[in-house]
Amino acid sequence: MYKRQDLWKACFQGIAYSMEQGLKSLLIVAQDEKLPSDIESKLDIFKQNGWDIRYEQYQHLIGNF
Numbered sequence: 001m002y003k004r005q006d007l008w009k010a011c012f013q014g015i016a017y018s019m020e021q022g023l024k025s026l027l028i029v030a031q032d033e034k035l036p037s038d039i040e041s042k043l044d045i046f047k048q049n050g051w052d053i054r055y056e057q058y059q060h061l062i063g064n065f
Helices: 004-020 037-048 058-063
Strands: 025-030 052-057
Touching: 004 025, 004 037, 025 058, 037 052, 052 058
Parallel strands: 025 052
Antiparallel strands: none
């Protein structure tokens, strides 16, 4: 299982990459059924500023193929 700090790092890296590319969209894929509330509340700030941020559970994505 991943560490919570790894998920924070992944979100931050994803946002930084999106910004470098001039995008306002981000797909986060991880193992938990949903994002932890502390991370979700921070990402809500980006969503309120026009970002399209999606979270998908890894197992759900694999099951759909």
